[in-house]
Amino acid sequence: MTPMIDPKTLLPAQVQDNSASGLDAAKHKDKKDLVFVNLGPSHPATHGCLRALCALDGETIVAAVTEMGYLHRGFEKDAEVHTFQQVIPYTDRLNYVSAIMNNVGYCKAVEKMLGITIPDRAMVLRVITCELNRIIDHLVCAGANLVDLGALTNFWYAFNAREKVYDILEKLCGARLTSSYTRIGGLSRDTYPAFADEVKAVLKDIRKSVAEITKLVSKNRIFVDRTQGVCVISKEKAVSYGWTGPTLRACGVEYDLRKAEPYYHYEDFKFEVPVGTHGDTYDRIFVRLYEIEESAGIIEQALRKLPKGPVMTDDKRVALPPKQQTYGNIEGLMNHFKIIMHGICPDPGEVYDYTEAANGELGFYIVADGGKNPYRVKCRPPCFMNYAAFHEMIEGGMIADAIANLGSINIIAGELDR
């Protein structure tokens, strides 16, 4: 089959000169019979909208160019024309698989800017919800990745447990997917009475489903052959690409912001950081599966030490006064009016703050000019860096490897394109 598009006109110089990607340029220089295939933007394995233009020699990917931007919704631009609080629902749509972690990441950055310390109860609840979100994010990633490998049943084992987590989140904040649970200075609402018991029950389900998935795949020869030694990335390469999170840890780098720069008293929790050895697809899947267990341990510890008290700071710059004060005295009424009408106005300045999200370091760089809207919000999505390395990882492999790899680096297009 002759290529339908002329590669010379379409591909950037990088593909024509393969030396950049470590390929034997001389070997492929004279290749005239390459087939060019678009994996995406509309493809069942992209879980969103991504595009990888691959030059195929048979089934082997000789060169690949990746492209993003198909799911660009203009989060950062939107943030500039909304108040600091109004940005929170937009963060839900970044990594929609673990929405609360984005809420927390953004609110933590704004709180740092304002110099606010949130109450202990809010901190511990943020830890619990974040870890629940980390668990469901990993379950989705592992389940979907196994679907890409053709093992369809694991997906349901993962998603049944995930549904139960969503039941809890729904009771907690009224929404399943787009939670908007946090507020600047704390949380939108406190827990409900049966919260601790339900979380404990759901952890049991999660552990069962993870055990089932592990049992189904870990010793399965087909799975092992498909994932071990596939799309390997070295420690150094991963660091140079700016990888963070489970994908980096799968390469053997023990770097977890919860340990390296603890926030929300993470230093008081006992947990391990699972680290891989080879940096292949297998390691990336299993680092995630092991992290689920660690997160479950953190949640159990957090439930034990969950203190009583308010979930919202009493800082008058960000917290609405209680209703009695709003209706009962003029100071309360004015405070309410100021926050609602004028919004939260941090002093001019800039801040970068980061949390360990499910995919890695989720950072928010915020510039304030003294007004109620942020002057600039820049989001550092973890999978952006992962995706940057994607083309290099898949070159030399086969289509099936590329698909398996795409699932294992967990690209969430909403977060990638913002």
Next chain:
Amino acid sequence: MDSQTFTLINITVMTVVAWIVPLQFVPVFIWLERKGSAIIQDRIGPDRTGILGFRLFGMVQNFADVVKLLMKENIVPANVNRFYFMLAPFWAMTVSLLPLLVVPFAAPLDFAGRTVRFQAADLGVGLLYILSITSMGVFGIILAGWSSNNKFSLLGGLRSSAQMISYELSMGLAMVGILMVYQDVRMSSIVEAQGRLLTAWGHTLPLPHWGIFLQPLSFLLFLVASFAETNRNPFDLAEGESELVAGFHVEYSSVKFSLFFMAEYSNMVVAAFVIATLFLGGYQVPFASTETLRQNPQLTLSLLCLLVALLKGTAGLIFYKIGNRQRHLYAGVKRAEPFLFSGLCFAVALAALALLAMGLTMGLPAWMNGVLTVFLQVLCLSLKVLFFCWLFVWVRWTLPRFRYDQLMKMGWKLMLPLALLNLLVTGVIILTQK
């Protein structure tokens, strides 16, 4: 009616039956797949579609799907090779129906001085016929992949053709093992030979003389190869949903797609029939040869009635449990339906038991012996086939998919040497037995 006309009628009827049987198994298989995968995956599966409230435990969904597929626009994309594009699904479907022509459904029955055969064509090259026809099935896929003018289709077609060629070899060699032990390629002789008990070096073992016991390695190879031949997970590379979107049938819609879909399932039904026939004694009831059954009508009747009663009784119990579980969810027909079916099943089971009691006390007319044997043998074959259908479902929802090069490696470097080794060992054993 002279004997020639009779034979002609017999063959015509059996040809139609051999085409209808896989077509009848297809909806059952699809239902089995949907409900089976639902059970494996902790889901409920299809249970909404119904006619007047009767949902037949999700079976009605098949009708809805057929209607949906027939109603869809029949799209032929621009720039496709129209002739081959249209031909491919029909080719796939037609070829998938052909192999059953040589599979015997029951032992020949002598009836009123004539022999009724339950096999459309007792070809002298039976085994080779199956091999040649099943290898023609790949043309449908290659044609579809090539003519669609789509790169994903083309890759699917390529994968499929390479896969078929590689696995046909081990499949054929596995068949040679069977050929060596039964010393015949005629399907009816192979099945007949499986009615005895197993003998080895002069000792009779308490095992049927089945292919699976004589050629266990050959059975495994054949099973794996037939998964590959039917493009079934873990060998569903031609479709490779997550990789090649839908592989060879990515451009197909409406009736043409449904033909591919049905061909896939009828291929599996055929594979199940062939495996059951070659390795599990076909229609043979274990430990009871056709002669034994014919000479002991009481035994035949008891086996048949007890089997029916057992199956129907189990089904009735399951339906009853389903009904009880759903009792609070539904009202009217939806609530009553499982109980209705449960009752029907129990009634059939009781009727079977009553028939058994009547038969044992009052004796049977002589012509019944043969007919009962036929019923029992057809039932036995169906059960074996259903088991393999379930195996196809079970494996699909358990295992991940192979990668193209791993598939090739397994076909050429593992299965082919094993098949050859199997032939060698078989040959040595046959020689020492002489």
